[in-house]
Amino acid sequence: MRVVMVAAECAPIAKVGGLGDFIHGLSRALVAAGATVQVLLPYYRGLLSERWVSLLEPLDEGVSIPFDGGTLACACWRLRVEGLECILIDPAGDWFRRARLYGEPDDGLRFALFARAADALLRRPGWRPDIIHCHDWQSALLPVLRSAPGADIDAPARVCITLHNLAHQGVIEPALLTRLGVDVEALLAPGPFDDPGAPGRANLLRGAIDRADFVNTVSPRYAWEVLHTEQGMGLQGLLQAHADKFGGILNGIDDAVWDPAQDPLIPTHYGTDTLALKAHDRLALRRRLGLCARTAPILALIGRLDAQKGVELILSGIDSALALGYQVVLLGSAPDPVVATRFAAKRAALADCPDAHLELGFDEGLAHLIYAGADMILVPSRYEPCGLTQLIAMRYGTVPLVRRVGGLADTVIDANHSDHPVAERNGYLFEAPTCTAVHAVLARAAWLWHHHPHHFHRLRVNGMSADHSWRRPAARYLALYRGLLGG
Structure with missing residues (x-):
């Protein structure tokens, strides 16, 4: 089976967050299971490290796509990364020669152009796969192009799309699609792009959901939430209309990368x-971050600092943890300048505190050390499609304290309030997105750590023993692909 992943990220060459880890981890697991996998990405010139640039191989054939009444040439490059074959699409011009992957004013046109070029490449003789697996809005134009009237009937690939985060849907001006030679009138009002929440504009993700052969999210709980709650971000009705081709498959982690028994980035295995x-x-960890040496649990907070992750709950959780006798370590960056200022102020306020260290930025080596050295990790997300932080933490014997949402609820089993056997319980959950609830869950975990260390040890072991690798998710995706192909 030949599978092509079409995405904006793939670790380690282009990564902003969990999407990059997903593409890398799932693709490698599919290859290990016997599939042939290629990953199609934009060529982010200037962002690709010299290590990877030196390994690029130009393909003899590129593609040309319609653009502004003429054509736009797109070169293609092959890059082999950790057992994966990546194809980097390189449109003429400065479309992907920017200082960052996302956040540009013309992101809508940039990624629509990328999807148009990917579609053109996958129609060339010798390039046609069995499965085209798209990811999020950046590649969402592709399923619509594959199903457009007059599309190449000799391109039998089945197309699926994974929704990693419905907060970002790719709402753009229809005129941008016209520039790419897309017949917008055939697709809008009524049509797959038509968005009741943005009249007159094109919603790329709506189009993909309507036209893909299958749609999934990255956890069963999140799939239910986007169907039945406000977490559907306006797509609830459309997803309900396509419930027969919709589901949730839980993410995994690369257990070769995240393995305390052989992790080269931690001092003791x-x-x-x-x-x-x-x-x-x-x-x-205490020595590196200047925490005082005393008998106290270390609470970690790792990840992006934004509204989804619960800014107020994180800031309040730091104060609650210190009041309850924890030591606190935070590693994260805030893309929003207002949020970044708030965390900088919190760091300044705690500069002389011997029990706290806030590192604003990202450091891969420090992240590994925090997972290995911390006792607990707090993940108070307001919504969480899957979450990798809690999975990695459990792999390192660090007990997760999480909100009961999305993939957090699918992977963390409460130490006290659960129907699961004691041998499966691995952390703590709380319901309400409030500072009071965060304080309460911190108090519960601290009490067990201080008064029943053997029970706390059992939570660590349970988390480490569970299989959160990509093997089972990859098997589920392969079963999905075979079903789409009629196998």
């Missing part, structure tokens, strides 16, 4: 049978 050695990484 350990496993479930040698969990006591985690204390050495805890000591190393």
Whole structure:
């Protein structure tokens, strides 16, 4: 089976967040299971490290796509990365020669152009796959192009799209699609792009949901939430109309990268049978970040600092944790300048606190050390399609404290309030997105850590023992692909 992933990110060459890890992890797991996989990405010139640029191989054939009444040439490059074959699409001009992957004023046109070029490449002889797997709005034009009237009937690939975050839907001016030779009149009012929430504009994600052969999210709980709650972000009705081709498949993590038994980025390796050695990484973390040496649980907060992740709950959680006797370590960056200012102020206020360290930015090595050295991790997300933080934390014996939403609810089993056997319980959950609820869950976890360390140890072991690798998700995706192909 030949599968082509079409996405804006793939770790380690182009990564902003979890999407890059998803494409890398799932693709590698599919290859291990016997599939042939290619990943189509934009060529982010200027952002690709010299290490990868030196390995680029130009393809003999590029593609040309309609643009502004003429054509636009797009070169293509092959790059082999950690067992994956990536094809980088390089449109003439400065479309992807920017200082960042996203956040440009013309993102809508840039990624529509990328999807148009990807579609053109996948129609060339010798390039036609069995499955085209698109991801989020950046590649969402492609399923519509594949199903447009007059589309190439000799391109039998089945097309699916994974919704990683419905907060971003690719709402653009229809005139941008006209520039790419797309017959907008045939697609709007009524049509797959027509968005009741944005009259007269084209919603790329709506188009993909309407025209794809299958649509999925990255956890079963999030799939239910986007169907039945405001987390559908205006797409509830459309998703309900296509419920027969919609579902949720839980993400995994790359357990070769995230493995405390052999992680090269932590000083001391350990496993479930040698969990006591985690204390050495805890000591190393305290020394690196200047925390005082005392008997106290270390609470970690790792990730993007934005509204989705619960800015107010994170800031309040830091104060609550310190009041309850925790030591606190935060590693994260805030894309919003207002949010960044708030966390900078919190860091300044705690500059002389021997029990807190806030690192505003991202450091891969420090992230690994925090996972290895912390006792607990707080994930108070307002919504969370899947979440990788809690999965990685459990792999390192760091107990997750999370809101009962999305993939967090699918992967964390409460220590006290659960129908699951004690041998499966691995953390703590709370319901309300309030500072009071965060304080309460921190108090529950601290009480167990202080008064029943053997029970807390069991939570660590349970989390480390669970299989959160990509093997089972990859098997589910392969089953999905075979079903789409009639196999």
